[in-house]
Amino acid sequence: MITSPDPHIVYQVENGVFVVQINRPDKKNALTRSMYAALATGINAADENSGIRAILLRGVEGCFTSGNDVNDFVNVSDTSTAERPSVQFMKAISGAHKPIIAAVDGMAIGIGTTMLLHCDLIYASEDAYLQLPFTNLGLCPEAGSSLLLPQIAGHQRASELLLLGERFSAQKAQAYGIVNEVVPAADLIQHAMSKALHLASLPADAVQTSKALIKRNQATPMNDTIKAELLQFSRLLQSPEAQAIFQAFLNKKKA
Numbered sequence: 001m002i003t004s005p006d007p008h009i010v011y012q013v014e015n016g017v018f019v020v021q022i023n024r025p026d027k028k029n030a031l032t033r034s035m036y037a038a039l040a041t042g043i044n045a046a047d048e049n050s051g052i053r054a055i056l057l058r059g060v061e062g063c064f065t066s067g068n069d070v071n072d073f074v075n076v077s078d079t080s081t082a083e084r085p086s087v088q089f090m091k092a093i094s095g096a097h098k099p100i101i102a103a104v105d106g107m108a109i110g111i112g113t114t115m116l117l118h119c120d121l122i123y124a125s126e127d128a129y130l131q132l133p134f135t136n137l138g139l140c141p142e143a144g145s146s147l148l149l150p151q152i153a154g155h156q157r158a159s160e161l162l163l164l165g166e167r168f169s170a171q172k173a174q175a176y177g178i179v180n181e182v183v184p185a186a187d188l189i190q191h192a193m194s195k196a197l198h199l200a201s202l203p204a205d206a207v208q209t210s211k212a213l214i215k216r217n218q219a220t221p222m223n224d225t226i227k228a229e230l231l232q233f234s235r236l237l238q239s240p241e242a243q244a245i246f247q248a249f250l251n252k253k254k255a
Helices: 033-048 070-074 085-095 111-118 145-153 155-164 170-175 185-201 204-214 219-237 240-254
Strands: 009-014 017-022 054-058 063-065 100-104 107-109 121-125 129-131 181-183
Touching (some): 009 033, 017 033, 017 185, 033 054, 033 085, 085 219, 100 111, 111 129, 111 145, 121 170, 145 155, 181 185
Parallel strands (some): 017 054, 054 100, 121 181
16 A cells, blocks of 8 residues: 655555544644645545555544645645646545545534545544535635535535535534434544444445445536536635635734
8 A cells, every 4th residue: 555645644554444544633634735635645546456445534633624724725826737636636535436434523624524525424523513614715615515415415404504604513414414423532433443344344346336326326417516616616716805815814823
């Protein structure tokens, strides 16, 4: 198995389960372009490895991820036409053939929530909370969430979460169908790993074929949705409203 290209994304293999850990606690697990690339690399490598039968995504104790690193996000000077690492990650997690399990403790903000919509099983701690703050930032949904969330939660509930952008609890996420189960924080990783190991113990072809059947109608609309979201996201990011919001955030951090 390959070594992670970013020190804040840690790979580990246990009995057929490929564990991908976001490990940048001093920055609340905020994601940089390099970390996105490492997440994509890990998922793709696990998906292509016949010895891997399940993938587990996790953060650190008390934090899944606070979303994008704002400094890294705003100060993009790369004019390359190459696909952005965040898009590589979106494609990797949405297109994975192996089952993906997520263990969510603490905050899951922005992409920290939208990535969960692509996972097959999601377990959250009692202290976890989620948020889709895009409109608060002058932005719009991303990572296919404008397609998946209405499918999972229904139109009105998806509108509540995506339009208002308010924080919501793990218990509410479970009630809305986003999270499978809420467990005590002390039991979270062991519980999620037990489910991943159980999946890894089952006939791989049967599990992967079943996942493909469950998602068989999603591929084309998902790709189209991600493209449409990215187009609008990029447009809104350059708007005066969004620029003012991000500049105020950066100024506050400097102060």
